[in-house]
Amino acid sequence: MANGAVTQTQHIPYLAQKGLKSWILTTDHKRIGILYLITISFFFMIAGLTALGMRYELMTPELDFFRTATEYNVAFTIHGSLMVFFFIVPGIAASFGNFLIPLMIGARDVAFPRINLLSFWIYLVGTAILLFALAQPADTGWTFYTPYSIQTGTKVIMITLGVFVLGFSSILTGMNFIVTIHKLRAPGMTWSRLPLFIWASYATAILQLLATPVVGITLLLLIAERAFDIGFFDPAKGGDPILFQNFFWFYSHPAVYIMVIPAFGIISEIIPVFARKPIFGYKAIAYSSFAIAIISFFVWLHHMFVSGISETAAAIFSFLTMLVAIPTAVKVFNWTATLYKGSIDFHSSMLYALSFIVLFTVGGLTGVYLGALAVDVHLHDTYFIVAHMHYVMIGGTVMGFFGALHFWYQKWFGKVFNELVAKAAWFLIFVGFNVTFFPQFFMGYQGMPRRYATYPEEYISYHALSTYGSWILGLGILIMTVNLLIPLWKKGRPESSNPYGSLSLEWQVPSPPPHENFDEIPTVTDWTYAYGKK
Amino acid sequence: MSTHNHTEEHHTGLRVYVAVCLALFVLTVVTVYIAKFDFGDFNIVVAMFIASIKASIVALYFMHLKFEDKLTWIYALYPLFLLFLLIGFTLMETFTRVPVIK
Ligand code: HEM
Numbered sequence: 001m002a003n004g005a006v007t008q009t010q011h012i013p014y015l016a017q018k019g020l021k022s023w024i025l026t027t028d029h030k031r032i033g034i035l036y037l038i039t040i041s042f043f044f045m046i047a048g049l050t051a052l053g054m055r056y057e058l059m060t061p062e063l064d065f066f067r068t069a070t071e072y073n074v075a076f077t078i079h080g081s082l083m084v085f086f087f088i089v090p091g092i093a094a095s096f097g098n099f100l101i102p103l104m105i106g107a108r109d110v111a112f113p114r115i116n117l118l119s120f121w122i123y124l125v126g127t128a129i130l131l132f133a134l135a136q137p138a139d140t141g142w143t144f145y146t147p148y149s150i151q152t153g154t155k156v157i158m159i160t161l162g163v164f165v166l167g168f169s170s171i172l173t174g175m176n177f178i179v180t181i182h183k184l185r186a187p188g189m190t191w192s193r194l195p196l197f198i199w200a201s202y203a204t205a206i207l208q209l210l211a212t213p214v215v216g217i218t219l220l221l222l223i224a225e226r227a228f229d230i231g232f233f234d235p236a237k238g239g240d241p242i243l244f245q246n247f248f249w250f251y252s253h254p255a256v257y258i259m260v261i262p263a264f265g266i267i268s269e270i271i272p273v274f275a276r277k278p279i280f281g282y283k284a285i286a287y288s289s290f291a292i293a294i295i296s297f298f299v300w301l302h303h304m305f306v307s308g309i310s311e312t313a314a315a316i317f318s319f320l321t322m323l324v325a326i327p328t329a330v331k332v333f334n335w336t337a338t339l340y341k342g343s344i345d346f347h348s349s350m351l352y353a354l355s356f357i358v359l360f361t362v363g364g365l366t367g368v369y370l371g372a373l374a375v376d377v378h379l380h381d382t383y384f385i386v387a388h389m390h391y392v393m394i395g396g397t398v399m400g401f402f403g404a405l406h407f408w409y410q411k412w413f414g415k416v417f418n419e420l421v422a423k424a425a426w427f428l429i430f431v432g433f434n435v436t437f438f439p440q441f442f443m444g445y446q447g448m449p450r451r452y453a454t455y456p457e458e459y460i461s462y463h464a465l466s467t468y469g470s471w472i473l474g475l476g477i478l479i480m481t482v483n484l485l486i487p488l489w490k491k492g493r494p495e496s497s498n499p500y501g502s503l504s505l506e507w508q509v510p511s512p513p514p515h516e517n518f519d520e521i522p523t524v525t526d527w528t529y530a531y532g533k534k
Numbered sequence: 535m536s537t538h539n540h541t542e543e544h545h546t547g548l549r550v551y552v553a554v555c556l557a558l559f560v561l562t563v564v565t566v567y568i569a570k571f572d573f574g575d576f577n578i579v580v581a582m583f584i585a586s587i588k589a590s591i592v593a594l595y596f597m598h599l600k601f602e603d604k605l606t607w608i609y610a611l612y613p614l615f616l617l618f619l620l621i622g623f624t625l626m627e628t629f630t631r632v633p634v635i636k
């Protein structure tokens with residue numbers, strides 16, 4: 001066994017200590033991970049309910065659920081900003097990243113445990129500002145495009161300020177993880193033995209560290225323009241509205257990879273365990289995360305093809321966009337090759353991982369359509385975009401996230417959930433997701449624009465289908481959540497600390513792990529993925 | 535880490551800090567002084583050039599970049615590359631625009 005050297009004498013689990021203070025002042029990476037998990041789940045729920053409201057509105061062509069179109073606009077702004085900035089960007093990176101990175105590399109904690117807690121507190125301040133902002137929410141959409149965000153009568157400053165503050169949390173977390181991965185690897189945990197989740201977290205951390213400041217400044221400029229009338233983006237004052245889009249997407253395209261690279265890492269962990277095979281193309285998967293992290297800075301103008309940018313720039317960025325699909329495809333092919341002739345166990349987490357491969361491929365390929373300049377002119381700002389982004393973000397990131405919840409659940413909480421219910425919930429989620437979003441490709445292709453509360457009669461069947469799908473999806477997520485919550489209040493511990501026979505270090509410690517993880521820092525002697533070698 | 539601190543102490547005594555501080559003051563005075571001359575389009579270039587020197591010596595000495603290892607240098611320089619990328623492509627886009635309404 002790769003990491004059999006782990007010895008454990010002290011068995012006081014990290015969850016033993018009780019009381020509010022033991023949580024809000026904790027510097028234990030596992031507890032901080034839980035704190036993130038709770039907050040992001042909270043925002044996932046609010047934003048999800050908002051989405052159900054929007055889908056309910058769209059079941060019929062008329063405005064019937066919301067009172068005004070502005071209310072609908074406010075709803076998609078809340079949905080988008082919460083999902084993006086408060087759930088999916090910090091999501092896996094901050095929750096599972098915190099929980100797993102020190103355990104996987106054989107460390108007692110992250111490099112700067114207090115800064116880690118500070119990140120969480122900054123995140124909380126950001127969420128507090130946001131909740132305050134929700135009292136009078138904006139109607140700009142999550143992209144806060146100028147000139148509308150300068151002109152609208154709704155309150156834009158508060159919500160952008162919330163996002164701005166949140167950025168610092170991301171930056172600090174990214175910095176912390178980079179230093180941790182460089183400095184705290186256990187003896188023998190060489191770069192070529194690292195779990196792929198660590199490679200993925202590293203690539204994500206680079207993006208968090210280097211891209212986030214750009215959106216921070218951009219939002220600050222927006223606030224300055226709104227509050228003090230300084231002309232950054234208003235042409236009448238010498239500014240350029242396209243400049244906002246440039247700044248915004250310079251961050252936000254890399255940000256889509258902040259959302260999804262950690263999920264890539266998760267899939268690379270789950271698949272070999274349940275296929276009982278060494279991961280295929282370890283190096284290719286590891287390096288492709290870095291390739292993505294670098295290339296993703298070169299494609300941002302593909303969001304602006306019809307914003308009035310020059311044709312030369314559009315053509316260049318259409319070409320560059322194609323490049324990012326290559327390292328992404330490298331991963332998909334390697335996962336598939338890992339499955340080939342594997343002895344596959346359809347554990348609930350594996351079902352999520354397999355769904356990831358299928359759904360993310362649909363999302364990624366439709367991204368390539370959108371990157372093709374001529375096609376995008378037709379598809380831009382239609383439901384095709386909505387479908388694309390949900391296939392990559394739900395089909396990709398959220399599937400990875402749910403998969404991770406099921407995979408590391410025993411380890412993290414020291415409890416066991418009902419596997420049958422988990423599978424049933426997965427089924428509803430998989431079906432519900434596709435029923436909700438697949439029709440959106442068609443209606444987008446036929447011209448249904450995004451961000452409208454009403455629409456012509458002819459789209460009704462697509463919209464209605466999509467709304468029914470959202471109920472199935474919602475039900476699935478509800479069942480999954482309940483199934484994962486119930487065991488937390490029940491007594492009992494998992495029978496084994498390594499039920500799936502993983503070789504990775506985090507499975508060699510008890511479930512839940514003790515405070516500081518390892519009595520003695522283990523010495524790693526083999527590759528993390530040496531399945532079936534013995 | 536400990537070996538690091540050692541070399542650091544070696545190189546940056548109080549005198550270096552004071553010298554850097556003085557240099558910053560002098561360069562500030564220079565910036566203000568040359569604002570009196572009009573270099574046309576190059577006004578911004580001259581001002582940015584001096585500002586960059588100031589930023590560099592702050593990073594090198596006050597922030598100890600000079601004594602750091604390669605990895606830290608990469609993390610310090612890569613964002614500069616990204617900055618050029620952002621400004622470069624944004625300007626490229628602006629300069630290649632063709633007026634639609636003639
Ligand atoms: C194979 C890689 C991908 C390519 C080539 C690609 C391409 C594109 C393009 C060209 C657009 C702009 C379409 C338009 O507005 O007209 C777009 C939109 C979008 N993509 Fe992707 N994409 C890829 C992967 C991803 C991933 C992995 C995510 C997130 C996890 C993502 C999230 C989004 C989002 C959120 C939007 C919509 C932004 C908005 O609100 O306007 N994409 N994608």
Ligand SMILES: [Cu+2]
Nearest residue numbers: 253300302303
């Ligand atoms: Cu993009």
